[in-house]
Amino acid sequence: MSIPVSSPQNEVEVGESIPPMTAHAVSVSLPxxxxxVGYEEGEEWVLSKMKTGYPxxxxxxxxxxxxKAIIGKYGHSGERALLFPSPATAARCKSFFATQAPALSQQVRIVDLVPLSEKARAEELALISPKISAVLFPEEHFKIAKTFWQHSGDGVSSRRAEYCLSLFxxxxxxxxxxxxGMPTLCKGPKRYQKRTSVDFDSAAGTRNGKTDPHDPTQFVEERFGRNLDLSQAANAKTAVRRRIAGSLTADVGLTEALSLEKDIDRTRKVADFSEDDVYLYPCGMSSIFNAHRNLMATKGPLKSVVYxxxxxxxxxxxxxFGPGCQFYGFGSTEELDDLEKRLENDERFLALFTEFPGNPLLRSPDLERIRLLADKYDFYVVVDETIGNFMNVNVLPYSDVVVSSLTKVFSGDSNVMGGSxxxxxxGRSYKELKRTWTHDYEDNHWAxxxxxxxxxxRDFVSRIDRINVNAEAICDVLRAHPRVKxxxxxxYSETRSYYDKCRxxxxxYGGLLSATFYARGDAVAFFDNLDAVKGPSLGTNFTLSSPYVILAHYGELDWCASWGVEADLVRFSVGLEETSKLVQTFQRALETTSD
Structure with a gap:
């Protein structure tokens, strides 16, 4: 659901989901x-209004x-639980506790919950896999569990929790x-028992001539036939993997996506590549976390480079989650020179992780040189293509592993998480990596x-073109204003030549850009008066902005500044609005800055 661009976007109040009235939204209004700042400081006037947040x-x-319900039945007083989609993911959380607080090892435990199913529904239940693995721990150590939840991205999704809560x-x-020896029965929520799509009358809120019993939040998210038969989940996953593989270069529906041959020519331009080499994860960070974990399983626990x-x-x-990191925060030629010297002196690394382009400075790494170094000195190259996206850039020929957040522009609607x-x-190490993933991978993306x-x-391809045009128009408006630093x-980056090699x-050039101002007051005035929704995330079908460094790095602003990332930077994820109206919106906000 996209937000009507004709209405004032600043009317989305603090703490409301973005989009509004969306039960599983992945952004929240901080207007x-x-x-x-209040959110980062933990101020009650903000936190008390939070209906949701970035998951x-x-x-x-x-x-x-x-x-809480699980604690009530299986836990003890003073305990808390975090939920994971499988015993393996829960076990990794428990192992993290062991490294962070060894004395807690006997107090952290796992409860694996599975459904009691009728034989007639066994196949359906196997398809949607309504399982939960709860990690129970002393509530005063919630920070440790939350750290794992945040970094790994392997926690359950809200839709999985919704379904499993009803079963529980x-x-x-x-x-x-x-x-x-227990009785067998299983009746999940009614909307999951449907065998056909449901068409809603959006004006009257009716279904088959009768008043729809769904609450308004559910109605907003699921109208227009989105309440689909969950038995189509396997087909949906196949279509998504084909789009990621690049074999779908036009806007097509599910039927056409499934009818195409998987080995046709594609945008990735790597021989023998198909959807068989595409893996789905619960979110983009889960794909990065599991990439690092599996690379260590393949080569051993070596330090990595973040470039x-x-x-x-x-x-x-x-x-x-490993032996450490060699961090090159500028992404400069000089840092690659330093890396090469280290390699020449027999220092060895597991992998080099980089983004193409980076967030939030939108610099592009020299992937060609990185690939040459990787081949000569035997380390993996992992490229996060979330910001560039594969319709704009092709980074696979330079990479061993490509990761992406599907939550962002691939989805666009800001109401579902996913990673690839x-x-x-x-790649030189493909056979070894393929063996590792074949052995380790479990599909935890909820049906x-x-x-x-x-x-x-489905309309990912056409949306990218519109977003590219809008972002360049906004970029031109900002670059022309004297108060913008x-x-x-x-x-317009000094690294454009590296970007163009992969374009x-x-x-x-994508839908993400950032800006700094000569005066902090101008940054605040511009942001507060920008008539667009504001909150975390990016790649939405509507323009979304945030004081990114404040929101992502509030506790380490001096560290950011040491790498050239200013605290007052404002980041913009540009959407599908009419270009002329979007330009006017930014121009009006710029008029509020000082003379």
Whole structure:
């Protein structure tokens, strides 16, 4: 659901979901500079109004309800729980506790919950996999668990929790250790028992001539036939993987997506590459976390390199879940020179992680040189293509692993999480990596999330073109204003030549840009008066902005400044609005800055 661009966007109040009235939204309204600071400072006037938040940072209230219910039945006083989609993901959380607080090892435990199912529904239940693995721990150590939840991205989705909560309340989601000899029954929420899509009358709120019983939030998100048969989840996953593989280069529906051959020519331009080398994860950070974990399993626990100023959790993963990190935060030629000297002196690394382009400075790494170094000195190259996206750039030929957040522009609707990981079949270490993933991979992307993701991504190709045009127009407006100090955008970056080497024949420069101002007051005035929604995330179908460094790095602003990332930077994710109206919106906000 996109927000009507004709109405004032600043009317979205603090703490409301973005889009409004969306039960599983992945963004939340923080419409003023003060609200962003208040959120980071933990001020009650902001936190008390939070209906939701970005899922890895804010645990959805439905997930919290299920966690409390599990504690009520299986836990003890003073305990808390975090929920994961499988025993393996829960076990990794427990192992993290062991490294962070060894004395707690006997107090952290796992309860694996599975459904009691009728034989007639066994196949359906196997398809949607309504399981929950709860990690129970002393509540005073919640910070440790939350750190793992945030960095790994492997927690349950809110839709999975919604379904499993209904089963749990009916007494048919139980501890696997107690399942023998118990009665079998299973009736999930009514909307999951449907065998056909439901068409809503959007004006009258009716279904088959009768008043629809759904609440308004559910109606807003699921209208227009989005309440689909969950048995289509496998087909939806296939279509999503084909789009990621690049074999779908036009806007097509599910039927056409499934009818295409998987080995046709595609935008990735790597021989023998197909959807078989595409893996789905619960979110983009989960794909990065599992990439790092599996690379260590393949080669051994070596230090990694993070090149260029990265999204916060990528660096934290490499630092906290392995032997350490060599960080090159400028993403400069001189830093690659230093890396080459280290390699010449027999220093060895597991992998180099980089973004193409980086967030929020939109600098592009020299992937050609990095690939040459990787081949000569035997380390993996992992490229996060979320910001560039594969319609604009093709980074696979230079990578061993390509990761992306499907939550962003691939979905666009800001109402579902997802991540992808791609292996390069022509990479030097492909056979070893393929063996590792074949052995380790489990598909934890919840069935209904996959259905939403497939529907949202059907017009991905055409949306990219519109977003590219709009972003360049906004970039030009900002660059022309005297109060704007710097605009960061791949087209105008000193690293543009590296971007252009990977740009696809019809690709643009993406929908993300950032700006700094000469005076902090101007940044605040511009942000507060910008008539667009404001909150975390990016790649939405509507323009979304945030004081990114304040929101992502509030506790380490001096560290950011040491890498050239200013605290007052404002980041813009440009949407699908009419270009002329979008330009006027930014011009009006710029008029509020000082003379």
């Amino acid at each position: 003023t500079w003060r609200a962003n 890895r940072f804010f645990i959805h209230k439905t997930i919290e309800r299920l966690a 309340e009916k007494g048919v989601l139980v501890d696997v250790k107690t399942i023998d 260029g100023f990265p999204y916060i959790d990528t660096l934290k993963i490499v630092e906290k 990981l791609v292996l390069n079949p022509k 209904e999330d996959s259905i939403f993701l497939e529907r949202n991504s 710097q605009v960061y955008y791949p087209k 696809t024949p019809h690709g643009g």
